Amino acid sequence: MTIPYIVFARKYRPQKFDELIGQEHITNLLKEAITTKRLGSAYLFSGPRGVGKTSCARILAKSLNCKDGSTLSPCGNCPACLEIAQGQVLMLSKSTVLRTAALTKSGRFVRM
Ligand SMILES: Nc1ncnc2c1ncn2[C@@H]1O[C@H](COP(=O)(O)OP(=O)(O)OP(=O)(O)O)[C@@H](O)[C@H]1O
Ligand SMILES: [Mg+2]
Numbered sequence: 880m881t882i883p884y885i886v887f888a889r890k891y892r893p894q895k896f897d898e899l900i901g902q903e904h905i906t907n908l909l910k911e912a913i914t915t916k917r918l919g920s921a922y923l924f925s926g927p928r929g930v931g932k933t934s935c936a937r938i939l940a941k942s943l944n945c946k947d948g949s950t951l952s953p954c955g956n957c958p959a960c961l962e963i964a965q966g967q968v969l970m971l972s973k974s975t976v977l978r979t980a981a982l983t984k985s986g987r988f989v990r991m
């Protein structure tokens with residue numbers, strides 16, 4: 880017998896900016912960037928474990944790649960939204976992130 884199994888973090892992962900709790904300083908910045916179409920060329924999410932970095936990155940990715948275009952309410956059902964929700968998108972490796980972390984020391988960034 881096979882038991883349907885969904886990784887816990889995936890099952891309960893927030894799917895909208897407004898479902899992320901306590902990260903308004905980040906989500907407001909990203910929502911503003913999306914509505915005004917003034918996006919940075921890359922975003923690095925930094926902060927303690929389990930505060931919503933991956934969730935926030937996926938919500939941003941859906942907001943930009945949804946068939947509905949740049950939107951604060953991605954449909955959640957188009958191929959782009961589904962692939963991102965399932966984690967089937969290119970993610971930077973930890974070593975890439977660690978190398979990038981050195982750069983943030985010299986740059987301006989907002990912590991989660
Ligand atoms: N700000 C938040 N609001 C609501 N739920 C959250 C939040 N942060 C984390 N969670 C819950 O914790 C789970 C893990 O969060 P997530 O993977 O986004 O954290 P992370 O910062 O990427 O962690 P890690 O440092 O381990 O990579 C989510 O699926 C969600 O259920
Ligand atoms: Mg993560």
Ligand SMILES: [Zn+2]
Nearest residue numbers: 945954957960
């Ligand atoms: Zn979509």
